[in-house]
Amino acid sequence: MSNITSEEREKLLEYAVKYSTPLYVYNGDLIIQRYKELYEYIKWNKLRILYAVKANYNVGILKLLKSSGAFLDTVSPAEVHLALKLGFAKEDILYTANNITDQEMHEVKNLGVLFNLGSISRLKKYARAYPGTEVCLRFNPDVVAGAHKNVMTGGDITKFGILLSEVDAVKEIVKEYDLKVIGLHEHTGSGIGETEKVFTSMKNLLGIASRENFPGLQFIDFGGGFKIPYKPTTPRIDYASFGEKIGAIFTEFCERYRKELYMYFEPGKYIVSEAGILLVEVNTLKQNRERLIAGTNSGFNHLIRPILYGSYHQIENLSNPAGKPKVYDVAGNLCETGDYFAEQREIPEIREGDILAVKNSGAYGYSMGSLYNLRAMPAEVLVINGEDILTTKRLSNSELADRLIDSYLK
Ligand code: LLP
Numbered sequence: 001m002s003n004i005t006s007e008e009r010e011k012l013l014e015y016a017v018k019y020s021t022p023l024y025v026y027n028g029d030l031i032i033q034r035y036k037e038l039y040e041y042i043k044w045n046k047l048r049i050l051y052a053v054k055a056n057y058n059v060g061i062l063k064l065l066k067s068s069g070a071f072l073d074t075v076s077p078a079e080v081h082l083a084l085k086l087g088f089a090k091e092d093i094l095y096t097a098n099n100i101t102d103q104e105m106h107e108v109k110n111l112g113v114l115f116n117l118g119s120i121s122r123l124k125k126y127a128r129a130y131p132g133t134e135v136c137l138r139f140n141p142d143v144v145a146g147a148h149k150n151v152m153t154g155g156d157i158t159k160f161g162i163l164l165s166e167v168d169a170v171k172e173i174v175k176e177y178d179l180k181v182i183g184l185h186e187h188t189g190s191g192i193g194e195t196e197k198v199f200t201s202m203k204n205l206l207g208i209a210s211r212e213n214f215p216g217l218q219f220i221d222f223g224g225g226f227k228i229p230y231k232p233t234t235p236r237i238d239y240a241s242f243g244e245k246i247g248a249i250f251t252e253f254c255e256r257y258r259k260e261l262y263m264y265f266e267p268g269k270y271i272v273s274e275a276g277i278l279l280v281e282v283n284t285l286k287q288n289r290e291r292l293i294a295g296t297n298s299g300f301n302h303l304i305r306p307i308l309y310g311s312y313h314q315i316e317n318l319s320n321p322a323g324k325p326k327v328y329d330v331a332g333n334l335c336e337t338g339d340y341f342a343e344q345r346e347i348p349e350i351r352e353g354d355i356l357a358v359k360n361s362g363a364y365g366y367s368m369g370s371l372y373n374l375r376a377m378p379a380e381v382l383v384i385n386g387e388d389i390l391t392t393k394r395l396s397n398s399e400l401a402d403r404l405i406d407s408y409l410k
Contacts, residue, residue: 003232004357009318015388016279016318016355019379022298023279023394024366026056028064028384030275031362035068038226038265041239043247046262050094052224053079055268055363056276060382060391062086065271073224073266077107084111094221094264096138096185097122098160105129116185116221118161120169127177136183136221139164139208141201146189146225148309153223154188154201161186167208181214183264187223190269195242198225199249206253219262220250226270230312230360269363276362278303278378279318280341282354283333292328294350299332299339301372303358303365307338314359315342323349330356334373366392376400 004012015025038049050073051065057079062072063086071092074080083093090112097105097115102125108115109130117123118138126135140161146152153160162170174181188201202222209220229236246263254260284295305311315330317323325346332339341358350356369377376399380392395403 004316004318004359006321009316009321011383012277012279012357013318013355015381016281018388019381019390020394021279021281021355022296022302022378024361024378024380025277025279025388026058026061026272026362026380026382027275028061028382031061031064031272032068034271034275035065035070038239038243038267038270041243042263042265043243044250044263046260048219048262048264050221050264050266051271052266052268053083054367056272056365056367057082058366058380058382058391059086060380060389061272062088064382064384071264073268074113077104077111080108080111080113094136094183094266096187102129114183116183120162120166120173123162123170123173127173127179131177131179134180134182136185136219137162137170137181138185138187139167139205141186141188141204143188143197143201143204145192145194145197145201147191147193147227148311150309151190152188153190154186164204164208167213171213180216182216182218183221184209184214184217185221185223185264187266188225190225191227192225193227193237195237195245198222198242199245202246202249206249209253209257211257217257217259217261219264220253221264221266222246224266224268224270226265226267228270228273228360230314232314271363273360273363276360276365278358278361278365280356280358282350282352282356285350285352292326293331294328294347294356295331295333296341296356297333298341298358298378299334299373299375300336301332301334301370301375302378303341303361304368304370305361305364306341308368313341313361315345315347316357316359317348317350317354318357319354320348320351323351325349333375336372371400374400374404 050071052073095113116136141154144155186205280296280298286293300307330341376395379394
């Protein structure tokens with residue numbers, strides 16, 4: 001992860017004045033670069049990269065990705081509606097259903113999007129309602145991997161996917177209702193550092209993807225989870241050799257299957273994380289015995305990753321980059337004890353009024369935000385080719401209060 005250049009610093013400080021803080025700033029050019037480079041790294045002609053909308057559903061980002069021909073992975077009816085309203089074709093969207101209601105199933109089915117089903121229970125309900133239709137099936141790859149236990153989606157302790165050992169039960173339902181299984185899917189976890197585990201997941205899923213089990217496959221989807229470095233000392237994964245290995249595994253499989261299938265991946269973090277910065281302003285410095293606390297005008301309502309996963313987000317002091325480093329706890333403004341972006345972190349001297357950049361905040365930042373303590377979400381700015389575009393405004397405190405009153409049903 002590179003440090004912010006002096007030119008970028010000036011720009012960010014300019015945006016902090018122009019739009020005020022807290023503010024999310026996204027680098028649109030980097031988002032497109034990340035999206036496109038995966039096509040370079042992963043050596044497969046019939047490759048599709050589905051951006052995982054859950055990482056960041058900013059409309060400007062989605063429109064930008066659309067202009068680059070992106071496909072989408074969605075997980076809620078509203079994400080599907082949003083994608084369609086923005087002009088994405090229904091064929092370019094996959095809907096990964098988890099613990100959905102019948103009403104939700106019918107709503108999304110009416111929108112014409114392909115379902116990715118991850119339980120026998122839902123498969124049966126889907127089959128009864130829509131016999132003879134196309135479907136994708138999500139299996140649990142039986143591999144445990146990811147940056148934190150809350151982002152591991154394979155193995156024994158997970159609510160996701162059908163067990164590989166349940167393939168015969170799946171086949172019976174498919175046969176009875178004449179379903180066309182055109183895709184198989186697995187997602188192992190988020191921020192996977194051990195690439196070997198990705199290869200094992202792939203092989204486990206491909207192990208059941210035979211012609212005998214599923215004769216009509218068109219694609220195999222290996223989910224997201226591409227790790228990016230959050231700490232400056234963490235090396236970047238060599239995605240070029242990773243991509244080659246993946247290509248080799250898939251080539252061997254397709255030869256066995258006697259058909260060249262599409263290969264899908266669904267990264268979210270990889271595409272948007274590094275492109276996003278949360279700008280916050282320090283308003284209070286406090287010495288609490290041995291702890292020096294820098295209190296900011298944001299909190300875990302805007303970026304919950306540190307408190308939820310113990311995630312590390314690098315913090316730069318944009319206003320005083322050459323200041324003498326000191327050790328700080330960087331806190332938010334919520335009435336809650338765990339409200340910190342960082343603890344015991346060395347940062348160039350912070351003064352009240354300084355603007356801090358909380359880096360790698362483009363994925364699962366705004367999209368996991370909330371109105372806790374009834375504080376508005378930050379505004380969002382997308383920068384493309386040097387031009388800054390305000391994509392989301394921050395509600396004023398009075399507007400926020402009005403929203404609640406307006407939606408109150410007397
Ligand atoms: N596909 C499926 C089915 C998923 O469940 C996920 C993420 C992705 C793709 C995208 O994964 P990614 O490439 O972004 O790692 N909030 C957590 C991450 C949770 C991911 C949930 N599923 C975080 O901030 O680390």
